[in-house]
Amino acid sequence: MARVRTGARAVGAVLAAALALSLAGCSSTGGKRAEDARKAASAQGHAAVNTPKWTIAMVTHSGDGDTFWDIVQNGAKQAAVKDNINFLYAHSDEAQQQAQLVDSYIDKKVDGLIVTLAKPDAMKAVVAKAVKAGIPVVTVNSGSAQSKSFGALTHIGQDETIAGEAVGEELDKRGRKKALCVLHEQGNVGHEQRCAGVKKTFGGDLQNLYVDGTNMPDVQAAVEAKLQTDSSIDAVVTLGAPFADAAVQAVRSAGSRAEVDTFDLNAKVAAALDSGRLGFAVDQQPYLQGYQAVDLLWLYRYNADVLGGGRPVLTGPQIITKDAAAALKEYTERGTR
């Protein structure tokens, strides 16, 4: 019995201590309160038009819980509020599942569809089915080459090869000689195109390194090991914002002097750019991809307007260096850049 009581008392003490700590240990900076204050800005307002409430659905190839797609959705939601649109979103990283999701929205008879063509061949049939059913389709993010032939109105996104080429040029400008391209998703065609683009314009030597993007410690360890075995590497290019931070830590613990540069932007990347821990970032403006897609579908329904003249509308690449980073920091924190 005594043992039990000691145990209960210990638990009680721990609980009391935790409570006391959380009361006494309030933070005056950051945290949820600061975030709430910033959040006040996202996706609100009233419809600015008096068109009927149309329904527009977006189906992407995103995996579960990817911050990039949150930004795309934020843009789409903001446009949906302004355009009096009921915005629906679904995603799957399996091609077959993504196609089935599009199928279900066609069954639902939505007024417009936004799809990504990361795996174009899998989406061909359903996009054709949607077009046949009279649903206007806009493709975003990936699939600039296929969008038109599949019958979509417009493609909004970044050409991955062009973005890669911009990185290659920027690396040359910065006098880099040997770079590492870190691919965090095996089997993603867009990622291969980015690295291939870098290779095309970069004057120095470029190596590809595959890491397991779902396992951050593994990413860091892999980059670190590579830097340790080859000390002549003077630039590390990551393909997604979350991996830039892991690369920075890898560079630090490997004692390397390589500069870390990255594709895409988030709050951490903006802060790191501002403080000089990152060289530069290439942004493709995901907010704009979501916003424009919804807005263009509205324009098409309302006024039969089409943008781009049959060519992709590019939202990137936009090279962001230390100078621009400070201004963007606030936007990344509220989840719109």
Add this chain to the structure above:
Amino acid sequence: MTTTVPPVRSEDPSADERLLRVSPLRRLLGRPELGSVVGALAVFLFFALVADGFLRASSFGTVLYAASTIGIMAVPVALLMIGGEFDLSAGVLVTSSALISSMFSFQLTTNVWVGVLVSLLVTVAIGVFNGFMLTRTKLPSFIITLGTFLMLTGLNLGLTKLISGTVSTKTIADMEGFGSARALFASQLTLGGVELKVTVLWWFGLVALATWILLRTRAGNWVFAVGGGPEAARAVGVPVRATKTGLYMGVGFCAWVSGQHLLFSFDVVQSGEGVGNELIYIIAAVIGGCLITGGYGSAIGAAVGAFIFGMTSKGIVYAEWNPDWFKFFLGAMLLLATLLNAWVRKRAEATA
């Protein structure tokens, strides 16, 4: 299938108690798929009420298609579970099958059907490998197939990149035989205004075949015996090794059907896909009343499990809910279905 005794007419009430007439209601309660059928009805009614557009004929076609892509694999996985084993490699094996077929025909520029047949041989051979390793080493199937799962995942990516240069295969849509193969594996029929994918027919066919094997053949009895108690089964002369290997070959065969569907509906195959699907097949089988310890379950139950899966995944879309919650619903459904199964079974056994 709680009572392994076939229902026999008993002329004499004082005869052997095992030959007692069982009331139809009790027999119904003893069916392994009862829990899942109740669950399926509940899910159907639920989405019919909350999701506008769920009851449309075209939606029904989409739901059935989603169910069939899972259901085709849930059938052999259920049989395997009745036989007391797992197969964690089932998900990527589907991708492997599609990759082999596509790359063989493309690289050697053969008729598409040659690739399809080679793929059949290889996938069934992988099944034999799983079964052989399992029965020879006596290691748990969890470990053996975890090994095959990882090896296949690596092979899919590695070989595809080595051979095609990219992570997806090249299109074979313009090659000889593609049209006829597509007709068999990925065509679409219109039945009374509903567009049905041919996978639905494959699925129904496989469920019927598996049910016949389980309930009407000697091999079916072996499957139950092997899952219920391998030592006892061996003692009464059941070929335990051959039965288990055969079950893995069944998984290989169905993975081939599924893989060819993937290939012929999309022309090209992404080498990194299929990971994680093996659990979905197992979930469908468990919702359908298969016991994780073996010896109990049915193919029809697994089909109902797959149907619940199809309804939930698409119902959430029709109901305009946030898909982030899909996995939560799935988990809750899995728990509820197994609880219901356990409860029904206990009731049925207590009153028997």
